[in-house]
Amino acid sequence: xxxxxxxxxxxxxxxxxxxxxxSAKSNGIILEHSCLNARCRSCKVxxxxxxxxxxxxxxxxTAEEKSQGYVLSCNVIPKSDLGLEVEDxxxxxxxxxxxxxxxxxxxxxxxxxxxxxxxxLPPNVSFKYNSGQYVNIxxxxxxxxxxxxNSFKENSELSFYIKNYDDGQMSQYWFSEAxxxxxxxxxxxxxxxxxxxxxxQNLIFLATGTGIAPVMAIIEELISSQRINTxxxxxxxxxxxxxxxxxxxxxxxxxxxxxxxxPVLSKPTQTWKGEVGYVQDVLFSKNINLYESQVYACxxxxxxxxxxxxxxxxxxxxxxxxxxxxxxxx
Numbered sequence: 001x002x003x004x005x006x007x008x009x010x011x012x013x014x015x016x017x018x019x020x021x022x023s024a025k026s027n028g029i030i031l032e033h034s035c036l037n038a039r040c041r042s043c044k045v046x047x048x049x050x051x052x053x054x055x056x057x058x059x060x061x062t063a064e065e066k067s068q069g070y071v072l073s074c075n076v077i078p079k080s081d082l083g084l085e086v087e088d089x090x091x092x093x094x095x096x097x098x099x100x101x102x103x104x105x106x107x108x109x110x111x112x113x114x115x116x117x118x119x120x121l122p123p124n125v126s127f128k129y130n131s132g133q134y135v136n137i138x139x140x141x142x143x144x145x146x147x148x149x150n151s152f153k154e155n156s157e158l159s160f161y162i163k164n165y166d167d168g169q170m171s172q173y174w175f176s177e178a179x180x181x182x183x184x185x186x187x188x189x190x191x192x193x194x195x196x197x198x199x200x201q202n203l204i205f206l207a208t209g210t211g212i213a214p215v216m217a218i219i220e221e222l223i224s225s226q227r228i229n230t231x232x233x234x235x236x237x238x239x240x241x242x243x244x245x246x247x248x249x250x251x252x253x254x255x256x257x258x259x260x261x262x263p264v265l266s267k268p269t270q271t272w273k274g275e276v277g278y279v280q281d282v283l284f285s286k287n288i289n290l291y292e293s294q295v296y297a298c299x300x301x302x303x304x305x306x307x308x309x310x311x312x313x314x315x316x317x318x319x320x321x322x323x324x325x326x327x328x329x330x
Contacts, residue, residue, distance in 0.1 A: 002050075002078040008087045014078050019055065020045075021073040030089045031073050032322075034134075034191045035145070038075040040301065040325040042192065045073050050082035089192060095128045097188050104182045105157050111244045114210065115174050117146075117160045119186065127186075128152060131221035132195065132214040132296075134324070135188030144170045145190070147298070147324070149213035151221035158186070161210040161247055193298065193324035195222065200320060201232035202293035206279045206307055208239040211299030211326060212248050218296065223254060234259040235288065239279035239299070241267045280307035290315040294322070301325040 004020060005011040006029075014023035021043055024031050034042035038056045047069045055075050058066070073086075105120040119137075121127055129135075131151040135158070136143050150159040165171045195218050205215045215236065222228040236259065240246045243265060250261040264275040264282050275282045280303060290311055297304045304323045312318050 003081045004078065005081075005083050006087055007085050010088060014082075016077055016079065018077060019074055020052070020071075020076055020078065020082070020084070024073070024088070030092075030094050030192070031086060032089070032192045033074060034193065034324055036074045036190075038072050041072075041304070042323060042325070043073040043075075044070055046070050046085040048083040048085050051079040052076040052082065053079055092130070092194070092196070095130070095189055097190055098127075099185055099187045100125055100127055102158070102184050102186050104178060104180050104184065106180060107178060109175075110161075110247055113164045113245060114247055115162045115164070116247075117162055117174070117178075119158045119160070119184065121155070121158070126154065127158070127189075129189035130194035131217040132193045132324075133189040133191045134193075134214070135186045135190060138185040138187070139170070139173055139182075142170050142173065143187075147193075147210075147214040147217070148189075149216045151217045151224065161213045163210045191324060193296070193322060194218065195227075195296075196294070196322065198294050198320065200292055200294045202288060203231050203234045204283065204288065204293050204295045205234075205236045206239075206283060206295065206297040206299070206303065207237070208279060208299030208303050209245065209326070210247065211324070212238050214298050214324060215296065216248060216252070219253070219259075223256070228256060228259070232258065232292075233288075235283070235286070236261045237264055237279040237283050238262070239264045239266065239303070241265065243269065243272060278306070279303065280310055283307070284310060284314065291317070294320045297321070297323040299326060 001013045001015055003011055004014050012024055012027035012029055021031055032042055034040045041060055052071050061070055102119040105118040108116040129152050134145050134147040136145050146160045148158050149161055162174050164175050193214055207215045246263050253259050264279050265272055268276050297307050304325050308321055
């Protein structure tokens with residue numbers, strides 16, 4: 001049994017057959033995470049001392065990151081005692097994942113590419129989550145991950161925005177077969193993409209495509225709790241290829257003056273009057289004080305990697321960057 005010690009002094013035991021993340025969890029310590037399949041970057045940690053071994057081939061971290069001692073906590077097993085440059089999630093409530101049957105309450109097609117889905121929970125079943133988390137939705141043997149787009153309220157339906165992927169098995173169901181009343185299963189909540197209390201005065205969201213869904217949930221929670229009023233400025237950069245791909249707009253923001261919603265198109269028509277390009281580049285053009293900012297990024301892994309690099313190079317504290325990458329199903 002090896003001893004794993006975190007930056008804040010917390011420690012736990014881990015044997016040579018169990019990942020760092022799983023051992024931490026079994027000891028009541030929750031680390032940053034999302035997919036838990038070595039396919040995203042949410043659980044990236046730096047090893048300060050000791051040796052580890054990958055369980056699966058690490059195709060996520062760059063050669064430079066690996067040379068600097070970074071590993072994926074969901075994918076490494078210890079070969080010695082370890083010191084990690086990471087802290088746990090602290091006092092944030094973390095709800096145990098469970099499997100619950102649900103029924104489709106409504107389906108709304110938003111153009112060809114996106115479906116808005118509402119799922120109804122069984123009566124008297126409480127399904128708690130932190131706004132921004134996701135669940136796995138199963139139909140028979142098919143299972144895919146989707147972020148919840150509404151904040152938690154007792155006995156409320158769960159809402160999702162689902163992208164249509166050509167030749168996708170689950171897309172075939174959603175866009176050609178699904179109907180109100182269908183029985184499905186959800187497993188969750190999952191992931192650690194949710195708002196963190198901070199002394200930073202600015203809050204920045206970067207989202208591409210249906211990556212805006214967890215941002216919608218977090219914003220809804222901040223508004224309903226009035227936490228939004230304690231922040232100096234909030235920016236929401238919402239990226240899409242075409243204007244019809246934008247599934248959210250400023251009408252959802254209750255005319256709060258210090259929230260700035262900025263839609264960004266990468267393939268605009270000549271009539272488009274808004275920002276053009278990529279969300280991370282548009283953010284950088286706004287000359288925001290990154291030192292006083294928290295950033296939450298959700299969407300394509302390429303966007304998240306690019307945003308993290310350029311923002312840290314220009315003053316953002318790496319510990320103030322939170323992300324949830326949408327990765328393709330194997």
